[in-house]
Amino acid sequence: MEKKAQQNFLWIALLLLGTIWILARHNRIVPYHSTDGLIFGTMYRITYQYDGDLSGEIKDELRRFDGSLSPFNDTATITRINRNEDIVPDTLFTNVFKRSMEISKETNGAFDITVAPLVNAWGFGFKKGMFPDSLQVDSLLEITGYTKVTLSVDNKVVKQDERIMLSCSAIAKGYAVDVIANLLAKKGVGSFMIDIGGEIVARGTNPQKRPWRIGINKPVDDSLSINQELQMVLNITDVGIATSGNYRNFYHKNGKKYAHTIDPRTGYPVQHNILSATVIAKDCMTADAYATAFMVMGLEEAERFVNAHPDIDACFIYTDEKGNPGVYSTKGMEKWISD
Numbered sequence: 001m002e003k004k005a006q007q008n009f010l011w012i013a014l015l016l017l018g019t020i021w022i023l024a025r026h027n028r029i030v031p032y033h034s035t036d037g038l039i040f041g042t043m044y045r046i047t048y049q050y051d052g053d054l055s056g057e058i059k060d061e062l063r064r065f066d067g068s069l070s071p072f073n074d075t076a077t078i079t080r081i082n083r084n085e086d087i088v089p090d091t092l093f094t095n096v097f098k099r100s101m102e103i104s105k106e107t108n109g110a111f112d113i114t115v116a117p118l119v120n121a122w123g124f125g126f127k128k129g130m131f132p133d134s135l136q137v138d139s140l141l142e143i144t145g146y147t148k149v150t151l152s153v154d155n156k157v158v159k160q161d162e163r164i165m166l167s168c169s170a171i172a173k174g175y176a177v178d179v180i181a182n183l184l185a186k187k188g189v190g191s192f193m194i195d196i197g198g199e200i201v202a203r204g205t206n207p208q209k210r211p212w213r214i215g216i217n218k219p220v221d222d223s224l225s226i227n228q229e230l231q232m233v234l235n236i237t238d239v240g241i242a243t244s245g246n247y248r249n250f251y252h253k254n255g256k257k258y259a260h261t262i263d264p265r266t267g268y269p270v271q272h273n274i275l276s277a278t279v280i281a282k283d284c285m286t287a288d289a290y291a292t293a294f295m296v297m298g299l300e301e302a303e304r305f306v307n308a309h310p311d312i313d314a315c316f317i318y319t320d321e322k323g324n325p326g327v328y329s330t331k332g333m334e335k336w337i338s339d
Contacts, residue, residue, distance in 0.1 A: 032191075032207045035059070040070055040173055042197030048184055049191040049204070061183050062176065068092040069172045081157050082116075082165045094155055096168050096175050096285070103171075103289045104146035107305070111293040112146045112264035116167035119262050122269060137267040144264055173199045174242055174288025181284075199242045201284045211235040213338065219245050219275035219317050231317060231327070233338040240284030244291035245276030245317075261295045272298035273318045275325075280313040280336060287312070299328065306330050 035055035036045040039062050046058060068077045068090050077093045089097070100113045117140045121132045132140070148160040157166075168175075177194045181201040184192050191204025193212045202212040218231040234241070244261075261270045277294035281287040290312060294302040299318050306314045313332040320326055329337070 037062075039066055039176065039196065040169075041072055042173070044194075044196040046180060046194045047192060047206075048189050049207075050184075050187065050189050054184070054187060054189075057183065057187075058180060061180060065092060065172075065176050065179055069096060069168050069175075071167065071169065078166055078168060084159075084162050086156075088155055089157065092175075092179070094151065096171055097151060097157070097166075099175075099285055100168065100171055100289065101146060103286070103293065107290075107293040107297070109146060109265050110263070110296040110301075111170065111289050112144065113166050113168055113171070114144050114146055114149060114164055115262055115264040116165040117163070118144055118264065118267050119167060120165075122262055123260075141267045144267070146264075170244075170292035171285055171289040173197050174240065174284040174286070177201045177240065177284040199240075199284050199288050200236075201240045202236050203238055205237065211237045214241060216243060216276070216278055216315070216317075217245075232315075234280075234336045235338050236280065236336050239280050239282065240287045241278065241280045242284060242287035242291045243276055243278040244288075244295045261292070263296050265296075270296055270298070272296075273320070274299050274302065274316050275319065276317045277302065278315045280333065282311070290314070303328060 030049050030051050032047055032049045033053060033055070034045065034047045035058055036043065037059065038044070044062070048054065066073050066076065069092060070076045071078065073079060077087065077089050080087050081089065081093075097113070100111070103111045104113070118137070121136060121140055143161050143163045143165075148164055149166070150158045152158050173196045177196050177199050178201060180194050180196075181192070181203065184194075185203070189203075191206070193200065193202045193206070200214060202214070206212050212235070214234045214236055215230040216232050216234065218229040262268070263270050272295070274295055277291045279287040279291045279294070281290065294305070294314065294316065297305065299316060302314070302316060306312060307330070310332065313330050313336065315327065315329045315333050318326050318328065
């Protein structure tokens with residue numbers, strides 16, 4: 001009897017220890033980690049809750065992305081296509097290309113990945129103080145337009161003119177955020193925030209178990225990025241968010257202010273009164289592209305567009321005819337704004 005009692009006690013003790021171990025593991029706080037660095041000439045910072053370090057896998061994925069869509073990478077897929085090399089693009093490139101074509105059509109060309117030659121011409125003009133004249137702009141418009149490039153049945157890029165150049169700078173960062181978000185989700189990470197140059201995807205909660213807080217800068221002329229005053233703070237989760245603005249990228253000549261955003265339809269810098277456009281969408285690639293498109297459209301056209309597309313939320317900071325600041329937000333946007 002004594003031996004049997006000892007065995008029963010041993011089993012009870014093991015069961016108790018097992019229960020304590022399960023409860024302790026269940027109640028253990030999973031730590032948050034952060035990793036940061038450079039990609040596409042901008043900073044990234046990624047914060048995630050996980051029982052382990054994923055920084056190596058994150059950097060591997062970003063390197064893969066850099067090898068596809070970075071304009072600063074001489075061997076990247078997009079660079080080789082711009083050199084008219086005969087290559088079959090990778091999946092990252094084709095995903096961005098196809099989504100770009102969709103958004104270009106939806107926005108009537110306000111978003112266009114063939115705008116690169118115009119951007120380069122005006123960009124060099126900003127640096128040298130000599131803008132392209134109307135003849136040069138007209139010439140560049142001949143090789144601008146999303147309808148002039150397609151993907152063949154074997155997924156190769158087909159250009160109507162070999163001088164056409166592609167630039168995914170207004171959508172690639174957003175897609176890179178989505179790619180990392182997919183990586184973390186596959187790892188079972190439920191809470192994270194990915195920020196690549198201000199394009200963001202947030203999931204779950206922050207370390208304080210609250211929605212992630214995102215600040216939107218007040219758009220004042222600030223080419224040196226010194227001013228960090230916030231226009232508003234957003235509490236977001238389970239969405240992608242992107243902001244585009246002209247208030248830090250402009251040039252003055254002969255008393256006139258030129259924005260860095262080029263309208264692909266006219267070939268000239270936009271002269272609208274939107275200072276910044278913030279877009280919230282189901283993914284960051286979409287938010288990134290729309291934010292750029294809205295800067296091209298101007299306030300009235302952008303308002304009509306967002307009101308016809310309830311799947312996105314947007315906030316436009318602008319100046320009125322008298323130069324006074326104003327804010328337009330969709331009804332859906334209001335639920336994200338912090339009190």
